Amino acid sequence: MNSSTRDVEQELDRISNLPEPIRCLIISRLPIEELVRTSVLSKSWHDTWKNVPHLYFDLTRMTKACREPFYQVKRNRRSHCARNFLPCSEQHINQLHDAARLVNTILNAHSASVTSCRINQFPIGFQEPVESVEYLTRIKGVQELYLTGRPLIRFGPQKLKPLPFPSWGKTLQVLELSKYTIKDASIFKGCDNLHTLRLKIVKLGKESMGEILTYCKALKEISLLNCTGIENLTISNKNLKILELHNISFSLINICAENLAVLVLGNIQCPASCLVIKAPAVVKLDAFHLNRKDCFEMEELLSRCCGILGSCNDAGRPISNRTFYISPFKKLQMLSLNLDLNNIGEAIILSYFFRECFGLKTLKICLPVSTPLSEVV
Amino acid sequence: MSSSTELTEKKVFLLKSLDGVIFEVEESVAVQLEVIRELIEGDCARPFISLYNVTSEILALVIEYCKHHAETCSGGTSATIADEDLKTFDNEFMNVDENILLELCSAADYLDIKSLFELTCRTLASLIKDRTIIEVRKMFNVENDFSVVEEKAVRKEFAWAFK
Structure with a gap:
């Protein structure tokens, strides 16, 4: 190839020559402000962003005004006076309104339907976000929605009372909520197609979780992380495939899921006698605790999971009455635990898994993070 | 009995690029190209397949990518090690100039290789981001x-x- 053809090739505008759907998929990974900016690249790019199927908003990036209070909170956290709300001037409130309004303007300008949408630092205290969510679920037919809240804002002496979300609608398949309060579960009415629900740092009403589960019958994956307010978790769902629970304390767990394949119990607190797991199809089990003290409870939980607790004496040794005992984990292939194998009581747990799970292929054991002896005693 | 099945020759496909260069690939690699997998499943795969939208330079890269992914996934290594290995490979593989990236992207779309398409889109977006x-x-x-x-x-x- 001679140099002149190489030069011509070099000057080809290959990116603009790509078919528009491909261009859309490339730029759909950009945050909204950069996405909108592509409209000035050239005439052929002017409307490209309007057909992008995935949208990603971060209110802290969208306007300078939103950035400031956010960092203020971060600073507060560092100086150990973290609060759930932050005092805010009227000016800040107005700027937040503006940013929230921008989301609506963009959604209106955008012309295609939206497959997935992520909005970070999205306050629900105002009218605009409620409108956005409504627009996304009703008109844009959004299938995957990821929303993260922001610290509640205190205006003068009063805390802004968050407005409830509008209901989610039929098109929604994946919903992830972080840092919100859900008191009224009726917003989940009609979520017939929701198959994945992830709640992170969500404050729930006492009955909310149960109600959500009765509304969302098609759920295949549930993940609850650092949620508060759920006391009793009762799941009875044949469709459920994946269940992840992290850093939550329950007073009762009752899981009946015939087809559950993956179960993660991370740092869960629950009285062992109130834990019932009927999940004969579990292939992967992850159970761990972060500190040593809780580990004893974990031991009890695990023994319970294995169905052996009722027949144990004080030393953790089973009395051999094994005829009534059915292992819930016959199909287990991957097991990951944190156990101290020097402790006979914990080592016994492992021996049960070995005895019962013939299909075990992968085993991962971590020693729990050790705490000073005095605390353990 | 088992040894005879092992001895049977692995099925090979010949892929012809736009500029007429012919590449020989094993079935395990060829099926990574969704277009070809569909042909095989529909029983319409002939041993000689012309790919009209891909130049030899790009097709060579695509085959390298598919080969590596096929080998790593079928090898006996554990999932986490394989994952790490693929990640480093992908990172290095994406270390090419923008024009090649764009061609890889449209080739991945044409040949319907989802992971490669995803990878090139992500890399291209990161090039645009913050500029x-x-x-x-x-x-x-x-x-x-x-x-x-x-x-x-x-x-x-x-x-x-x-x-």
Whole structure:
């Protein structure tokens, strides 16, 4: 190839020559402000962003005004006076309104339907976000929605009372909520197609979780992380495939899921006698605790999971009455635990898994993070 | 009995690029190309397949990618090690200039290799991210066909995004 053809090739505008759907998929990974900016690249790019199927908003990036209070909170956290709300001037409130309004303007300008949408630092205290969510679920037919809240804002002496979300609608398949309060579960009415629900740092009403589960019958994956307010978790769902629970304390767990394949119990607190797991199809089990003290409870939980607790004496040794005992984990292939194998009581747990799970292929054991002896005693 | 099945020759496919270069690939690699997998499943795969939209330079890269992914996934290594290995490979593989990236992207779309398409899109987006419009235009040789007035108007429409 001679140099002149190489030069011509070099000057080809290959990116603009790509078919528009491909261009859309490339730029759909950009945050909204950069996405909108592509409209000035050239005439052929002017409307490209309007057909992008995935949208990603971060209110802290969208306007300078939103950035400031956010960092203020971060600073507060560092100086150990973290609060759930932050005092805010009227000016800040107005700027937040503006940013929230921008989301609506963009959604209106955008012309295609939206497959997935992520909005970070999205306050629900105002009218605009409620409108956005409504627009996304009703008109844009959004299938995957990821929303993260922001610290509640205190205006003068009063805390802004968050407005409830509008209901989610039929098109929604994946919903992830972080840092919100859900008191009224009726917003989940009609979520017939929701198959994945992830709640992170969500404050729930006492009955909310149960109600959500009765509304969302098609759920295949549930993940609850650092949620508060759920006391009793009762799941009875044949469709459920994946269940992840992290850093939550329950007073009762009752899981009946015939087809559950993956179960993660991370740092869960629950009285062992109130834990019932009927999940004969579990292939992967992850159970761990972060500190040593809780580990004893974990031991009890695990023994319970294995169905052996009722027949144990004080030393953790089973009395051999094994005829009534059915292992819930016959199909287990991957097991990951944190156990101290020097402790006979914990080592016994492992021996049960070995005895019962013939299909075990992968085993991962971590020693729990050790705490000073005095605390353990 | 088992040894005889092992001895049977692995099925090979010949892929012909736009500029007429022929590549020989094993079935395990060829099935990574969704277009070819569909042909095989529909029983319409002939041993000789012409790919009209891909140059030999790009097809060689695509085959390298598929080979590595096929080998790593079928090898006996554990899932986590394989994952790490693929990640480093992918990172190095993406260390090419923008033009090659764009061609890989459209080839991955044409041949329907989802992971490669995803990878190239992500890499291209990261090239655009945090760059000014002028820098992006220069990088991809995008000709600005707006007049000054027109561009001003477009910028004004979404003024907040340009602050």
